[in-house]
Amino acid sequence: MTVVFKKTPVLRDVPLHYCPGCGHGIVHRMVSEVIEELGIQDKCAGVAPVGCAVFAYNYFDVDMYEAAHGRAPAVATGFKRVHPDHYIFTYQGDGDLASIGTAEIVHAAHRGEKITTIFINNAIYGMTGGQMAPTTLVGQKTTTSPLGRDKDHCGEPIRMAEMLATISGSAFIARCALNSTPNLIKTKAAIKKAFETQIARKGFSMVEILSPCPTNWGKSPAEAMDWIADAMIPYYPLGTFKEV
Amino acid sequence: MNKVTILEDWCKGCGLCVRACPKAVLAISTTHLNKKGYYPAEVANPEACIACAACARTCPDTAIEIEK
Numbered sequence: 001m002t003v004v005f006k007k008t009p010v011l012r013d014v015p016l017h018y019c020p021g022c023g024h025g026i027v028h029r030m031v032s033e034v035i036e037e038l039g040i041q042d043k044c045a046g047v048a049p050v051g052c053a054v055f056a057y058n059y060f061d062v063d064m065y066e067a068a069h070g071r072a073p074a075v076a077t078g079f080k081r082v083h084p085d086h087y088i089f090t091y092q093g094d095g096d097l098a099s100i101g102t103a104e105i106v107h108a109a110h111r112g113e114k115i116t117t118i119f120i121n122n123a124i125y126g127m128t129g130g131q132m133a134p135t136t137l138v139g140q141k142t143t144t145s146p147l148g149r150d151k152d153h154c155g156e157p158i159r160m161a162e163m164l165a166t167i168s169g170s171a172f173i174a175r176c177a178l179n180s181t182p183n184l185i186k187t188k189a190a191i192k193k194a195f196e197t198q199i200a201r202k203g204f205s206m207v208e209i210l211s212p213c214p215t216n217w218g219k220s221p222a223e224a225m226d227w228i229a230d231a232m233i234p235y236y237p238l239g240t241f242k243e244v
Numbered sequence: 245m246n247k248v249t250i251l252e253d254w255c256k257g258c259g260l261c262v263r264a265c266p267k268a269v270l271a272i273s274t275t276h277l278n279k280k281g282y283y284p285a286e287v288a289n290p291e292a293c294i295a296c297a298a299c300a301r302t303c304p305d306t307a308i309e310i311e312k
Contacts, residue, residue, distance in 0.1 A: 001247065001311040001312060002311065002312060003309070003310070003311055004246075004295045004297055004300075004310040004311060004312050005297040005300040005301075005308065005309060005310040006309050006310075007306040007309070011306060015253075015254050015305065016304070016305055016306075018304065018305075019256075020256035020257060020258035020282065020304075021256075021258035021259075021260055021304060022304055023304065024304070025303075025304030025305050025306065026301075026302065026303075026304050029306050178302075181264055181298045181301060181302065184301045184302060185301070214258075220259070221258040221259055221260050221263075222259055222260065222263045225260065225263065
């Protein structure tokens, strides 16, 4: 018999701590598979964020940093400038990248740092208990917006992929989702493209991934996947926003 | 025959594999708890498997292996 699917060795042999149905595990696996397929495991490092994925350094079998909240692009910048022949990725959630770390990500992209960012957008603060994030949809109920996000009070959710695509230093910016098999295949292809952009030294690359948080959305894992299609994708359109 | 294997003690019973499978090969156990205390996915209909790996692609815990 031939093996059709087996866990990549770039993902360590330990069970993940995430909630049932969480998208982080899916993206961890995809990033690991891409590192294996590109043959860059020995020349690659990652930066873990603050948030649910803070323990990512326990899961990827590459050298890993842990950055202060939101500062992963700054740490990755330092690594890449000291080791220009190595590869670095940051793995950040929406609280990390779109809230406290907005300055770092915008300026890393603006400088055209040759780094890859994996951005998990689940429209909520997961680790701290389901508070409203900058990416929370209008009308979405969270523990700090129990009546739903009010547009007049909090504004509309921020679209990071579109924003970073307008910056001259960015080379590959895409948004994908985890809600169906075709979208899973596209997500992995986009992650691979982002790493290839870095290998070709074209500039900053980021993949934004719409990911489920069943626990804090108050939904079953299957309902959460359906909510990505019904509520998130209409506001956060999928596609490649920039490719040079 | 195609073979799908669930690594039972890694499974958290989220059911995304059951949702993704186009041939209804998988089901969540209703009688049996794993070491973590979840009802894990199990192979209910092994003959129907076409080894498309849709279940493995969506599994957040890398708890599925497929051979053909």
